[in-house]
Amino acid sequence: MTTAPLTPAEAEGLIARFRNQTSKKKGFEERTGIPTAAYEMVAAKDIFLMMAPAGMGGVNTRPGVAGPEGVTVNVCECPPGNGPLMHIHQRTGETFMCLKGRFELRMGRTPEGEVVTHLDPFDLVPMPPGLWRQFRNVTEETAYLLVITAGGRESFGDIYYTPEVGAEIAQRFGGTVRDTFVNKLGYHFEVPQPAQ
DSSP states (O other): OOOOOOOHHHHHHTOOOGGGOOOTTTTHHHHHSOOHHHHHHHSOSEEEEEEEETTOOTTSOOOSEEEOTTEEEEEEEEOTTOOOOSEEOSSOEEEEEEEESOEEEEEESSTTOSEEEEEOTTOEEEEOTTOEEEEEEOSSSOEEEEEEEESOGGGTTOOEEOHHHHHHHHHHHOHHHHHHIIIIIOOEESOOOOOO
16 A cells, blocks of 8 residues: 655644634633523633544534544643532543642532542543532642543533522523523533433
């Protein structure tokens, strides 16, 4: 088999440079109709979509590079005290790796999260479907967490928060914003039944 040599331009096209990425938050309100402050309630302060399947991105930003089906790679940038609220995925797994800083990780089989531990730089934990999870930067500086999500393309909106979170969003931002999370992003505000 004869192939042409890889060019520097082709090689560069395979690299997602962090410095060139834009946070999912940029333009989020215009793309979704959800106020940035409401999104920041349920997600990390800034999320950078480094890799996703070709054509994926939806209401999010374009990924840095196209990757294999069923896998996304994000870098979450969290100022002190920041992180998403407790949530669960029923069909997708997530893997967390602390890149910089220190994260408190709460996880469990209930929305309260029975176990609290910490991730230091380069600590890694796979979070299988069906476990509640929440991470929070516990340092005084901005911290970074690598988040790899794996599952079918149709499963990436597989995010559940408690009814109380939905009620708080509705109270602070209106019922329409809560409904937009559900209808546009596929988020759920209910405790799911255990996966079969």
